[in-house]
Amino acid sequence: VDAIFEDSTGTVWANAEPGGLYHLDDGSWKFLDAGPGASICMTEDSEGSIWFGNDLGLVQLHRQPIRAYTSRDGLPDDDAISVCETTDGTICVGLNHGSARIRNGDLQQPKGAEPATDYQTRCVCPTPDGGVWLAKPGYGVIELYGDTFLTRIPQSALPGLPNVLYPDRSGKLWVGTDNGALAFEGKGLVLRHEIILPEKMRDVRTFLQDRTGAFWFGTKNQGLVRLHDGIATCFNQKNGLSHDNVWSLHEDADGTIWAGTANGLTRCRDGKLFPFWCRDGLLESTINCVLEDDFGYLWLSGMQGIYRVERAQLNAVAERRVHTVQCLALGVADGMENPESNGGENQPAGWKGKDGRLWFPTKWGVVTFEPKSIPLHETPPQVIVEQVKADDELVSGDAVLSDLVPGVGPPLPDTKAKESPSTGSNTVRYVGNSTRQLSPGHGHFVEFKYTANSFVDPELVRFKYRLKGADLDWRDETHQRSASYFNLRPGNYQFEVIAANHHNVWSPVPAVFPFTLEPHFWQTGPFFLACAAGLLVLVMAIQGYRLRWQHRVHKLEQQRVLANERTRIARDLHDDLGTALTGLALELDVVGREAGAARPVSDRLSVTAQRTRDLVERMREVVWTVNPSCDTVSSLASFLEQQVSQFLRVDGLRAHLEFPENIPDLPMGAEARHQLALSVREALTNVVRHSHASQIWVSLELMEHKHDHGKPAPSGSLLIVRIKDNGRGFLPANQTGHGLDNMKARMERVHGRFDCASISGSGTTITLSLPLADLTI
Amino acid sequence: MSIRVAIVEDDRTVRENLGVLINAASGFCCVASCASAEEAWQHLPGRAPEVVLMDIHLPGQSGIACVARLRTLLPNVHVIMLTIEEDSEQVFESLKAGATGYLVKYASPQEILDAVAEVHSGGAPMSSHIARKVVTAFRQPPAGDALDQALSPREETVLRMLAKGHRSKEIAEELGLSLGTINTYVRHIYDKLHVRSRAEAVAKFLGLGE
Numbered sequence: 001v002d003a004i005f006e007d008s009t010g011t012v013w014a015n016a017e018p019g020g021l022y023h024l025d026d027g028s029w030k031f032l033d034a035g036p037g038a039s040i041c042m043t044e045d046s047e048g049s050i051w052f053g054n055d056l057g058l059v060q061l062h063r064q065p066i067r068a069y070t071s072r073d074g075l076p077d078d079d080a081i082s083v084c085e086t087t088d089g090t091i092c093v094g095l096n097h098g099s100a101r102i103r104n105g106d107l108q109q110p111k112g113a114e115p116a117t118d119y120q121t122r123c124v125c126p127t128p129d130g131g132v133w134l135a136k137p138g139y140g141v142i143e144l145y146g147d148t149f150l151t152r153i154p155q156s157a158l159p160g161l162p163n164v165l166y167p168d169r170s171g172k173l174w175v176g177t178d179n180g181a182l183a184f185e186g187k188g189l190v191l192r193h194e195i196i197l198p199e200k201m202r203d204v205r206t207f208l209q210d211r212t213g214a215f216w217f218g219t220k221n222q223g224l225v226r227l228h229d230g231i232a233t234c235f236n237q238k239n240g241l242s243h244d245n246v247w248s249l250h251e252d253a254d255g256t257i258w259a260g261t262a263n264g265l266t267r268c269r270d271g272k273l274f275p276f277w278c279r280d281g282l283l284e285s286t287i288n289c290v291l292e293d294d295f296g297y298l299w300l301s302g303m304q305g306i307y308r309v310e311r312a313q314l315n316a317v318a319e320r321r322v323h324t325v326q327c328l329a330l331g332v333a334d335g336m337e338n339p340e341s342n343g344g345e346n347q348p349a350g351w352k353g354k355d356g357r358l359w360f361p362t363k364w365g366v367v368t369f370e371p372k373s374i375p376l377h378e379t380p381p382q383v384i385v386e387q388v389k390a391d392d393e394l395v396s397g398d399a400v401l402s403d404l405v406p407g408v409g410p411p412l413p414d415t416k417a418k419e420s421p422s423t424g425s426n427t428v429r430y431v432g433n434s435t436r437q438l439s440p441g442h443g444h445f446v447e448f449k450y451t452a453n454s455f456v457d458p459e460l461v462r463f464k465y466r467l468k469g470a471d472l473d474w475r476d477e478t479h480q481r482s483a484s485y486f487n488l489r490p491g492n493y494q495f496e497v498i499a500a501n502h503h504n505v506w507s508p509v510p511a512v513f514p515f516t517l518e519p520h521f522w523q524t525g526p527f528f529l530a531c532a533a534g535l536l537v538l539v540m541a542i543q544g545y546r547l548r549w550q551h552r553v554h555k556l557e558q559q560r561v562l563a564n565e566r567t568r569i570a571r572d573l574h575d576d577l578g579t580a581l582t583g584l585a586l587e588l589d590v591v592g593r594e595a596g597a598a599r600p601v602s603d604r605l606s607v608t609a610q611r612t613r614d615l616v617e618r619m620r621e622v623v624w625t626v627n628p629s630c631d632t633v634s635s636l637a638s639f640l641e642q643q644v645s646q647f648l649r650v651d652g653l654r655a656h657l658e659f660p661e662n663i664p665d666l667p668m669g670a671e672a673r674h675q676l677a678l679s680v681r682e683a684l685t686n687v688v689r690h691s692h693a694s695q696i697w698v699s700l701e702l703m704e705h706k707h708d709h710g711k712p713a714p715s716g717s718l719l720i721v722r723i724k725d726n727g728r729g730f731l732p733a734n735q736t737g738h739g740l741d742n743m744k745a746r747m748e749r750v751h752g753r754f755d756c757a758s759i760s761g762s763g764t765t766i767t768l769s770l771p772l773a774d775l776t777i
Numbered sequence: 778m779s780i781r782v783a784i785v786e787d788d789r790t791v792r793e794n795l796g797v798l799i800n801a802a803s804g805f806c807c808v809a810s811c812a813s814a815e816e817a818w819q820h821l822p823g824r825a826p827e828v829v830l831m832d833i834h835l836p837g838q839s840g841i842a843c844v845a846r847l848r849t850l851l852p853n854v855h856v857i858m859l860t861i862e863e864d865s866e867q868v869f870e871s872l873k874a875g876a877t878g879y880l881v882k883y884a885s886p887q888e889i890l891d892a893v894a895e896v897h898s899g900g901a902p903m904s905s906h907i908a909r910k911v912v913t914a915f916r917q918p919p920a921g922d923a924l925d926q927a928l929s930p931r932e933e934t935v936l937r938m939l940a941k942g943h944r945s946k947e948i949a950e951e952l953g954l955s956l957g958t959i960n961t962y963v964r965h966i967y968d969k970l971h972v973r974s975r976a977e978a979v980a981k982f983l984g985l986g987e
Contacts, residue, residue, distance in 0.1 A: 575834055578861035582882040583790030589886050590794045593801055609885075616883035620861060629865075638906030641942060642863060657942020659905055661912065698942075 005042035007050055015039040021052065032061075046379045047456050047501070062456050065373040066335030067105075069093070070365030074107040075100045080361030081342050082123045084351045088130040091351075091359060092144070093366045094121030099134055099144070102366075111147035115139070122346040125165035125173065129187075133173060137161035141175065141189065152189045158182070159194075159202075164347040166207035176204030181217060201225060201234075206347045208249035210257060218246030220345070224259060224268075233271070240273030242266045247344040250290040250298070252311060260287030260300060262344070267318055274318040281317070281324030283307050283504060288343035289350035291358050293371035301341035301350055301360045305331040306367075307504075308374065328374065329504045333457035338364035380507040381454040381461065383499040388449075388513055390442035396513065397449070435492075436515040443488030443517045450511060451481050452499030460502035469493035490519030563628040570627035578616055585612040617646075625674040633719060633772070634663040636673050637700055640680055640721070644698050647684050658699035666702070666717060666772055675746040676721065676770060679754070682739050682746075683723040683766045691727025691764060698723055717772045724765045729758040743768070779803070780897050783826035784810040785817045785843060786859065787836050791882070795830065798886045805890060814843035822850045828893045831876070833860045833867050841871045848875035848971070855896045869910045873974035877967060878902045901963035908939035911970055928969060935962045 004014045012024040021039055022029045039052040039059070050061040071078050075095065082094035091102040098117040101108050119136035126132055131145035133152070138161065141153040153175070155161075160179025167173055172192060173184045181204040183193040197204070197217070206218035214228035223236030223244045235241045242264030250258045257268040263285045264277040276282055284302035291299045298314070300307045308328040316322040331339040340363040343349020351359045359368045387397030438446075454461045464474045465483050469491055475483070483497070496510035521527055592605030624630050624639055637659055644655050680698075687696055701720040740756055743766070747754040752770035782799050784807060786792040792810050799807040808824040811817040814835050821829065829847065833840040844856050858871045858879040868879050878901065880892050895902065903911070915928055915936075928936065938948045945963070949956045 574861040578882065579788045579791060582861075583788050583794065585883065586794035586798065586886070587790055590797045593798070613883040613885060616861070617881075620863075620881075620883075623862075634906065634909065637909075638863065638904070641905050656947070657905060659909075659940070659942045661909070661937050661940050663909060 003039055003042055005044075005050075007044045008048065013042055013050060013052075015042075015052075045453070045455065046382075047454060049455060060455060062333070064333070064335030066330060066367050066369045068335055068337050068362070068365045068367045069100075069102055069107065070337055073365075074109075075365060076109075076117070078337075078364050079342070080363075080366040081121060082346060082348055083359045083361045083366050084124045084126050084132065084348055085353045085359070086126045086130050086132050087128065089354060090130075090132075091353070091366075091368075092124045092126075092132040092134075093361065094124040094134060096120050099124065100366075101144075110144060110149070112149050114144075114149055115142060115151060122163060123165040123348065125167055125348065128167070128171050133165055135162040135165050135175065137163070141165070141173075143189075153184065157191075163203075163205050163345060164207060166209075166347070168207075168209045174207045176207060176217070178203045178220075180204070181207070195227075197225070205245075205247060205345060206249050208251060208257065210251045211255055216249050216257065218249055218259065220245050224249075224266075235266075235268070235273055240266070240275060242275035242277060247288055248290045248347060248349065250292060252292055252298075258290050258298060260290040262286055265290070265298075265300065265314070267314060276314060276317065276325070279324075281313075281327060282309070283327045283329055286344065288341050289348070289360065291350050291352050291360075293352070293358065294356050295371060295376070297371065299350075299358055299371070301343065303340050305329045305336070305339040306341060306360055308371075326506075327504055328378070329502070330369070330374070331457070331460065331502060333460065333502045334369075336362060336364075336367050338362055378501075378503055378505045380505045381452040381499045381501045383450060383452040383463070383497055383507050383511045385448055385450045385495065385497065385511050385513045387447075388436070388495075388515070389445075389447045390438050391444050391446075393442065395436055395438065395442075395515070434514075436513070438515055438517045440490070440518045440520040440523070443490065444486065446485045446488055447482060448484075448495050448497070448513065449482045450497045450499075452501070452507070454499070454501035457502035462500045462504075463497055464499075464506075465495065465497040467493055467495050488517055490517045490523045492516050566626050566628050570623045570629075573619060573623045577619060581612055581616045581619070585609040585616070588612065621677070625670055625677070628670070631668055631670060631673070633666045633668050633702070636668060636676065636719075637663050639673075639677055640698060640700065643677070643681060643684065644696075647688060647696075653688065653693065654695045656695065656697045658697060660700065660702060663700070664702070666719075668719070668772060669750075672750040672752070672770055672772075675750045676719075676752070676768060679743045679746045679768050680721060680723065682743055683768075686739060687723065687725045687727060687764075690730070691725045693725035693727030693763065696723070696725045719770045719772055721768045721770075722765060723768075724763060726763045729760045729762060729764050779806045780893060781806060781808045781825060781827045782893060783808055783817075783821055783824060783829045785812075785814070785821075785829060785835065785840070786810070786832040787812050787834075788832070791832075795886075795889070799890070799893075802886075802890050805893065814838035814840070814846070817843055818846055818850065821847060821854075825851070826854060828897055829854055829856045830880075830889070830893070831856050831858055831871075832882075833858050833865075833871060833879075839867075841867060841874050844871050844876050845874040857892060857896060863904075869907060872907065872967065873914070873970055875971045877964070899957060899964065900960045901967055902945075903939050903963050903966070905940055905942040908936055911966060912936055912940050914970060914973070928966065932962050932966050932969075935959060936966055939963070 002015045004012065006012045014022050016022055021032045023032055039054045041053040043051050045051060048063060052059040052061065069075055075093070077095035077097045079096035080093050081096060083091065085091050093100040093102065097120070098114055099121045101110065116136050116139040119139045121134050122137055123135035124132055127143060127145070129145070131143055134142045134144060136142065138155055140151055140155045140158065141162065143150045143152045158175065158177050160177030162175050162177050164176035165173060166176070171185070173189060175182050175184065180197060180202045181195045182191060184190060185192040201219050201222040203220040203222070204217050205220050208216040210216065212228065214226055217225045217227070219225065221244050223234060223241050224246050226233040226235070236244050241259070241261065243261035245262035246259050247262065248260035252258060259266040259268060264275050264282060265287055267274045267276070278285055284304055284307065286302050288301045293299060296311050297308045298311055300309065309325050313322060313325040317325055330336065341349070342361045342363060349361060353359060356372070357368050357370055359366060388395040450463065450465070452461050452463070459479070462477045462479055463481065464477050466474045467485055470485060470488060470493060493515055495513040498507045498510045500506045588605050588609035592602040592609065641657060644657060647653060647655065687693055699722045701722070703718040703720060744754040747768055747770070750770060752768060755767040756764065758764040782805055784792050784795050786795065792812065796807040796810045799805045808826050809820050811820055814837060831840045831843060835843060840858060847854060847856060856876040858868060858876045859882045860868055860879055861882050863881055871879070877896050878892065880889060884892070892902070934952070935948055938951070945956060945959045949959045
C-alpha cells in the first residue's frame with residue numbers, strides 16, 4: 001500500500017500494488033478501476049471530489065447521486081416517456097417503444113409478450129392490486145399484471161388519443177385524451193363518467209384530485225379547470241396562470257396546488273394564482289413534471305435538467321419577501337446521461353417512490369435519485385480574480401496564466417494544483433482589498449481574468465460580474481472567464497465577480513479587485529476649472545472686444561453722420577450762398593459801371609463789390625475748415641497756396657512756394673487745419689505789415705518720426721510749415737506785439753509747436769510744426 | 778477783333794451781369810449765355826465762341842460732362858471753369874475733360890477778363906495742387922493705346938516745378954525760357970491729360986481698364 005486516505009464521508013481509500021485503487025465500503029474492500037498508473041497521493045476537495053495523483057497525471061473521482069437506467073441496463077428503448085411505481089414497489093417505465101419494469105434496482109421484464117411494442121407507451125399508472133396500466137395512443141389501454149398483458153380499453157372505446165392516466169382516491173382510473181376525459185371503474189375498467197368539457201377544452205393533459213375532492217384538469221392551450229361540487233372554475237393566462245399549456249399538477253402538504261406549464265410554474269392557493277418565471281429565479285421555462293420530496297422542496301423537470309427549488313422560497317417570492325428563488329440544478333455531472341427530461345404533454349412524467357426516491361423519464365433512460373443525498377447547503381465555489389491587465393500591461397496576477405482557460409483546457413496537473421483550495425495561499429494576494437493605482441491613460445482596455453474552483457462540471461460554471469463605478473448592475477451571466485472594459489474614465493472602481501457551480505449554487509461573497517484609475521492632468525478637476533476659467537476669460541475678452549468694436553462702429557457711424565452733415569452744409573454754402581454773393585458782386589459792378597458819371601458812387605459800389613467778394617472768400621475759408629473732404633494735408637497745401645497768392649496779389653510781394661512734389665493724402669483733422677491755416681495767415685500778415693520784406697518763402701515739409709524700430713509710420717508724420725522773409729526782423733523782446741503768442745497758443749491747442757527765429761536786419765523764420773495724429777480710430 | 782466769349786451758368790444774376798461786363802469791356806464780346814449744359818450744346822456750336830466761362834455745377838448734366846461734349850463739338854474752344862471751391866476733385870476732373878483752366882467765381886471782373894485774355898493768347902494757368910494731381914495722373918500707366926501721350930522731359934520738368942509751387946514766370950526765369958514757351962508746355966500737358974482721360978474713358982467703356 002502506497003497511500004491511504006479517508007474522505008469526509010468516512011470512506012477509506014487505499015492504493016495497492018499493482019495499480020489498484022480500493023475503497024472500504026460496508027466493511028469490505030472494493031476495487032475501483034481508476035485507470036492505469038499507481039496513485040501516489042490522494043486528497044478531497046470542497047466539492048467532495050477525490051483527487052488521485054499518479055505517475056500519469058491527476059484523476060478526479062466524483063460521486064454521482066443520480067442513477068440512470070438505460071439500454072445498458074437492458075431497457076428495450078432509451079427514450080423513456082412515463083414512469084410510475086406499482087403498489088408492490090415495482091417501477092414501471094413507459095418507453096417510446098414498449099415498456100420496462102425495474103424491481104429492487106434490477107430490470108425485470110415480464111415473461112408475457114407485450115402487445116403493440118411499436119406503439120409508444122405514453123402513460124403508465126399503477127392498478128390498485130399491484131399491476132400497471134399502460135396507455136398506448138392508437139392502440140388503447142393495456143393492463144400488465146404479473147407477467148401478463150391484457151388489453152382493457154381498445155382505442156375505439158376512447159374519444160381520442162390518450163395522454164394521461166390518473167388513479168383517483170376511489171380507485172377509478174381517469175383517462176385524458178385529446179378529445180375529452182373519462183373515468184373507468186373496477187378491474188375490468190367499466191366506463192363510469194365522461195366529463196363533458198367545452199369543445200375547445202377537451203385536450204386534457206393532466207389530472208389532480210385534491211384533498212377537498214375537487215378535480216383539476218390541465219389542458220393544452222386552454223389552461224386549468226377546477227371542478228368542485230358541479231361548479232367549474234377556469235384559470236388561464238388572463239387570470240394569473242403562467243401559461244395556458246398545463247402539463248403537471250401537484251398538491252403540496254399545505255394543500256397548495258402547483259401547476260407546471262410550458263412556461264413557468266403557477267401557485268394556486270385559495271383560488272388565487274401566482275406565476276413564477278425565469279425572472280423569479282427559475283432556471284427553465286418548460287416544466288414537464290412537478291414532484292415534491294420529503295424536505296419541503298419541489299423538483300421540476302425540464303429540457304436541460306432537473307431542478308430543486310424550496311417551496312418556502314417560492315412562497316416568499318409570491319409574498320414579495322424575497323426577490324428570486326434559488327434553484328439547484330442536476331444534470332450530466334450528477335449522473336444523467338442526457339439532461340433532457342420527457343413528459344409534459346403526457347403524464348405521469350415523474351413519480352415519487354414510497355421510499356422517497358424520485359423518478360423521471362428522460363431522453364436517455366429513466367433516472368432516479370434520493371433527494372436526501374443532495375446536500376441542502378452545498379459549498380459554493382470560491383471565485384478569484386487571477387489577472388488584471390490594463391492596456392496590455394500586467395497590473396495584477398501571474399503572466400503565465402494569461403492564456404489558459406482553467407477547467408476548459410487540457411487538465412494540466414500543475415494548473416489544477418495551483419487552483420486547488422488546499423494550496424489557496426496563491427490566491428490570497430488577489431482577494432486582498434488593497435486598492436491598485438492605475439497610471440493615467442490606462443483605461444482604454446482593462447481586462448480581468450477570473451475563475452472559480454469548481455471542477456465537477458467546469459463547463460457549467462457561470463459567472464456574473466460588475467464594475468462598480470461603471471456598471472449600474474450585474475452583467476448577464478456568462479461562462480466566459482474574462483471581462484473587458486473599454487475607455488474607462490478616471491475614478492474609483494471595484495471589479496466584482498461571483499460564480500455558480502454546475503448546481504447553480506452561487507458564491508455568496510464576490511471576489512473583488514478595487515482600483516483607481518489616475519487621471520491625466522487634463523482630466524483633473526483643477527484643470528477643468530482652469531479651462532473653465534480660461535474659457536470664461538476668453539468669452540469675456542470676446543465680449544469686451546465686441547463691445548469695443550460696437551462702440552467703434554457706433555462712433556464711426558456718428559462721425560459719418562457728422563461728416564455727411566458737414567459736407568451738406570459746405571455744399572449748400574458754396575452753391576447757394578457763394579453763387580448768390582458772387583452774383584451780387586457782379587451786379588454791383590454792373591450798376592457802378594452804369595452809374596458812370598457819378599464817380600464817387602461808382603467807386604463806392606466797386607468797393608462794396610470787392611467787400612462782397614472778400615465775404616465769399618471768408619465764407620470759403622470757413623467752409624474749407626468745415627468740409628470733411630478737405631481733411632487732408634494736400635488740401636491744406638492747396639489752401640496755403642491760395643492764401644499766399646492772395647497776399648501776393650494785394651501787396652506785390654515776391655512769394656516763393658516750396659512744396660514737396662508729391663503730397664500724400666494724409667488725414668488731418670479740421671481743428672488742426674484750421675489752427676494751422678490761421679497761424680499761417682497771421683504770420684503772412686505780420687510779414688506784410690511789419691517786416692518790409694521784398695520776398696517771402698513758404699515751405700511745407702513732411703517728416704517721418706523715427707520710431708524705436710526705425711520703421712517710418714505714416715501716423716507718426718510731422719508736418720512742418722515754414723514762413724521765411726528777408727525783412728528787417730525784430731528783437732525777441734518785441735515779440736509779444738506781433739501776435740506771436742497768439743500763434744503759439746493756436747499751435748499748442750492742436751499739440752503743435754511754434755518756433756520763431758529772427759535776426760535783426762536779415763529776416764524772420766517762423767516754424768510751425770504739427771504731429772499728424774492717426775485719425776483712424 | 779474782340780474775343781468771343783460764351784457763358785454757361787445756371788444762376789441768372791451771375792450770368793446776366795457777367796454778360797453785361799464782358800460786353801462792356803473792350804476787346805470782348807459775349808456771344809452766348811446759356812443756363813444749362815443741354816442749352817450750351819444746342820446753341821454754342823452756332824455762335825463759335827473762342828472762350829467759354831463754364832460753371833462747374835450745372836443742373837442736369839454737370840459742367841464736366843458739358844466740357845467733354847463741347848470739346849468734341851468745338852475742338853478749338855477754350856473752357857474756363859468757374860468754381861467756388863478751388864481744390865475740389867471736380868476741378869481736376871473738368872481739366873481732364875478738356876478745360877484749359879479755372880477761376881474762382883468771386884474773382885473780380887478784371888481778373889476774369891485777364892484770365893480769358895490769357896487763355897485766348899495761349900496762356901495756361903496751372904496751380905501747384907493741380908500740377909500735383911497731374912503728376913499723380915501721369916504716374917499711372919496709360920490706358921489703351923495712349924502710350925504716345927507720355928510727357929516729354931521738358932514738360933515733366935515744368936510740371937514738377939509747378940507742383941512745387943513755382944509760378945510760370947519763375948519757371949521761365951529759372952529755365953531761361955520765355956513765358957510763352959512755358960505756357961505751350963503747360964498747354965501740351967493739359968492736352969495730353971485730356972487725351973489720356975479720353976483713352977481711359979474708352980478703355981473703361983470697353984472693359985479694358987480697372
